[in-house]
Amino acid sequence: MHTRECLVSAPGKAILHGEHAVVHGKVALAVSLNLRTYLRLQSTSDAKVCINLPNIDTFLSWEITTLQPLLTGCEAQGDLKQELDADFLKRLRAFTGISDDSTDTRSMAVLAFLYMYLSVFAEAESLASITVSVWSELPTGAGLGSSAAYNVCLAAALLSARGIISSPLTTQQESARWSKEEMELINRWAFMGEKIIHGNPSGVDNAVGTWGCFLRYHEGNITPLNGVPVLRILLTNTKVPRSTKVLVSGVKDKINKFPSVMKPVLESVDAVSRTCEQILTEMSTHGPSAEHYDILEELIDINQHHLSVMGVGHSSLDTLCRITLARGLHSKLTGAGGGGCGITLLRPETDASVIQSTAEELQACGFDCWETSIGAPGVQQHSSDSLKQDILKILNSY
Structure with missing residues (x-):
């Protein structure tokens, strides 16, 4: 030893x-x-x-x-x-x-x-x-x-x-x-x-x-x-069980059934990832700005809609997005979807009382909720x- x-x-x-x-x-x-x-x-x-x-x-x-x-x-x-x-x-x-x-x-x-x-x-x-x-x-x-x-x-x-x-x-x-x-x-x-x-x-x-x-x-x-700065988030676990294998298989089936519809969706998701990467790189080079956060929020909304189109959304995730958006916050699922977890971006100026009230309402829905960070x-x-x-x-x- x-x-x-x-x-x-x-x-x-x-x-x-x-x-x-x-x-x-x-x-x-x-x-x-x-x-x-x-x-x-x-x-x-x-x-x-x-x-x-x-x-x-x-x-x-x-x-x-x-x-x-x-x-x-x-x-x-x-x-x-x-x-x-x-x-x-x-x-x-x-x-x-x-x-x-x-x-x-x-x-x-x-x-x-x-x-x-x-x-x-x-x-x-x-x-x-x-x-x-x-x-x-x-x-x-x-x-x-x-x-x-x-x-x-x-x-x-x-x-x-x-x-x-x-x-x-x-x-x-x-x-x-x-x-x-x-x-x-x-x-x-x-x-x-x-x-x-x-x-x-x-x-x-x-x-x-x-x-x-x-x-x-x-x-x-x-x-x-x-060099990307740490970003604050709310992490929410809906506690809705799901099978990653079944969800992945469902997306594949939808692509095979509607290739002309679904392949552009995948290309758009790819563009979201690449655009987000570009913004994160800019934030690491020049420091974060309000405009950067505006774009990150828009990309979150766009990608959440993409994931719903893929068939991996869930009513619990819709609830998460509705509750957070009512307070000016933007959320998306993270991972396989079909329930599971979601992330909500918190801007630097987001007031602590807003975060607390959001977390309390999400917990009242039976969800687990943590204020944490990514990066x-x-x-x-x-x-x-x-x-x-x-x-x-x-x-x-x-």
Whole structure:
């Protein structure tokens, strides 16, 4: 073990523009949410490995002696492969009793942890005795990148503990980030965790969790947009369940049925994403202005109408847009739609009383609502002093 304790965090994610169209080769803009997942890794001397996930009521521990045999035939981590070790994953499923068709949050989180922990320490003289506690501000299953934030935190903490990446935090700093090369390694490991949980992820969620801020995604290529100012938002979870797979399939069916109608819609969504990218770049170069916010609000309205045309709107999202627009605020769904979450842009001059009354009315509809921001930094290491006392208390209680 190269560190006795490690405190890290990673942000959630939202899609600003381009959801659904991105599946058909168009540009999407992904953004980090300033709602974070926090992880504490502590070295112990009890010859056990413990994982505590209070958000999903999961508290497990294993004797190191029972985990060691699982490494037989496990390939060393030195050159991280792009594909999962299927045989190793099969052994982990058998060991934990998690069936091949199980996809519940708890089982997938445990599998991802064990896969990463054992792979990272495969070449060590012995498996490390550690306790890992994770707590998140992000709701699970809401399309806000909660699993990716979890995997990014796991990757950063385990790689740091093993000494594969540095501990960037100095005694004078409250938080610090790793080098570009180390961040790329964290991202690759987190992507492996995402594959365990989701099967065939795009890589966008873990990239946002690693790099943070604003990212452009187009046909598999992810490009950071540098220097864009943080934007305040209201994030609303309608709590209406939906199936991303069904919604994506529905959009595809509509495109096949009405190609001459729907293909121009996709082109228009692409233009919205590209125009927004241009405005964000201008804001990073010249600073934000009222005119910039005017355009961002118009683009939000336009894209929300596009998404309704695609068939991924919902009455709950209509309610969100109606309530916010009555106060001069502009909203759109984020993610798959059909319910789920929406974002509302807040201008710098938006009065606190307006935000409060809006949130209260949305909560009265049965929605969850947070005032937060987009463009937050990616994965970070923290000192104990830099974490809020309530968060540190939670992490230290396990």
